[in-house]
Amino acid sequence: MKILLSLLSLLLACLPLRLSAQTPHQHDYTGSHGMVLFAANDSLLVSHLPLYRPPHDYQLVYEVTLAADIQQAVLAQLQQNRLLTLLPADFDLRRMINATTFTVNADIYQGHFERGGERWLSGIAVTFNRQLYQRQLPDVNKPADNGSYTAFSHHGQMFLLHQIGTAPGYDHILKVSALPQVLQFHQSTPEQVLGAIQQQGIKVQQLYLETQDFEP
Template identity: 40%
Template sequence: MKHILLLFILLSSAALANTPQHNSQNTHKAHSYVGFHGMALILAGDKVLASHMPLYAPPHDYQIVYEVTTSDTHFNTIKSVLKKAANEQRQITILPTKFDLNLLINKKTPTLNVTVFNSHFERGGKALFTTKLTFKNPLYIEKITTNKAQKNAFELIKLTAQQGLVIHKIQSKPSYDSLSLVPLSRGEYNGELKCDAALNTSIDTVLISKLEACFKSVPSYLETKDFAIN
């Protein structure tokens, strides 16, 4: 009888071991960050920056900015395209092949196949060419939170001793995603890191003017539609 009871316990333990458990690892897989993650490109001096185009919901609820590079001849082409786009106040975006955003969240340096688009890749943008980009230097990684009362918070990222990047932190709706290049003096920013530029109008030009007045430069990137109330 004792042998039968022992056998029953061993069989029960084996069955439990093979039963999927609702642990943190399985929960993480249920909230996968694998997907198509579009990004905006901007030119900052000799650096090319890629900014993840976030949304409020997973798998896109992270603001991420990386310095990117490529070893092929397309890098000079990218710089030329970005310089022209900046002069004409146009967007240049990229769409990498499907990948896990956790690579960037965890500050890895992957090389990804990307398609470069003239304008927004989801809003009529024209594909220009494909290339490989290496995400070589993480500059800013922040999960979007919507439970903070302050809606106009900014972060300053030092790019060089002469140039910085001001990032608007996306919080509760309505909000916006913006990147503004600002001059630094020996690595220090002499302006104020604040701006009363809440998204209270559907006209982007009003918001652009407010940000320009605050940071003395037109935003290099601005997105409002994805962060409006509706």
């Protein structure tokens, strides 16, 4: 009887561990969080590359700084309309979500680091100074349109950031010379949005466009 009770106690003690092992894996906030780089005059900005799945489902724009000589080299590349992406070492995305200031080492790629881009700079210190924008993507199970943009300005330059809706969505960053009359567009594609802005006599430059990560 004592042996039977001992075995029962052991099974009960192991049960929480077995249940825990069967719990679906939750994505961790600490991990790889890629970003695209762009410039507001002499200020360097990054935009987190979001995904529909948590915890990557955040649009986040930050002002960052690098060592002075490296920052000038990066700004020079951006002035030539080069696409540069940033791949930091693993860090907790909640640092960005909570608008904290922190420093992490990162690699910079010419082109998209997941789309054949080439590593240009390795292990450079990037200081995340100030959050400029934050938005969590809508629940994938709840319809949300893809016609809305939000505007923000920094260091004398103005930008439009697409508010990503449900699939098929897209990540889209524009630099504009003036605010459009409205920030809600009925057009369904990034190209049509560009045309609608240009028809208002506004100079517009497409800084970044990603569609592949937001397909159904």
